[in-house]
Amino acid sequence: MTRKTDQTLYQGRYLTLLERDGWEFIERRHGVAVLIAWTPDRELLLVEQYRIPIGRRTIELPAGLVGDEPGRGTEDLLEAAGRELTEETGWRAGQLTELMNCPTSAGLSSETVTFVLARDLEQVAAGGGDDSEDIVVHRIPGVAVKAWLNDRYRAGMAIDPKIYAALFWSDSTEAPDHRADGKTHGE
Template structure:
């Protein structure tokens, strides 16, 4: 006898997200991507590359590691995550990476979304462009010396920025 698995029910579909209900639990799936890449980019001068941008859902500027979607471009649904990381790093920060290394992956908010984020380390960086994101983004790029990072993040928080905890998780891999 085969046990029948519960079926998820679609509650709403927007341009970027679809909301589902399964066994009384509501959650969202991202539409049109295969995952999210988060980049721990460290320059040869031992600076951590961060981005700052206004995030509408939290109504604030947020300091984050560079990140973006994989497999979200037409005809690139099977995009390699390392290539997605290279593309997003260049687009958001203007840095090209000689080396990209997988660090870990996991759910950022397992109670809300099925999304899995992949953390990758980028080294051998060269600044080749301005960064700042695409036409829909307003990104400020920061390259902060690792020995000054704690003070810098505290200062950013004092001026009203939210600090993404993935920064602190990423620092684990720099020990």
């Protein structure tokens, strides 16, 4: 298939609306790190925040853009993941391991997220995000996560489906092996 030139329909700070071969889609210029973080007490760290595009609060894994801030254009994925984990949850990881890079909505956006497993956690702050964020941190015991998520859903909150991927990997004996270099941070 011959690819035509992209036509820019709109250029924003983080997103670009493009048309290619009659297909409109969003291009995201920065990668996204999504953290799977279990405390030493086997509690899954989740965050709650209001999301303007859907008009309600969501329950999510801690996550953030890579290289989106001034002076961080060449930021390493695992460094960004560690920064976001501490900023959003107040926990620091002794080891970060890249698990898998996946599209979030391949028919709508070029965005991909990279799941990062955070190990050897230590609480160093309260969390809650930066000055522009209103994040509530939740520490949910592993045995109660599914029921807790169901309760939040029934209460009208949106549940990010990436949480269920985290639970899948938590139940697996091995993380997916999609990196040739086995890159980890903190070893």
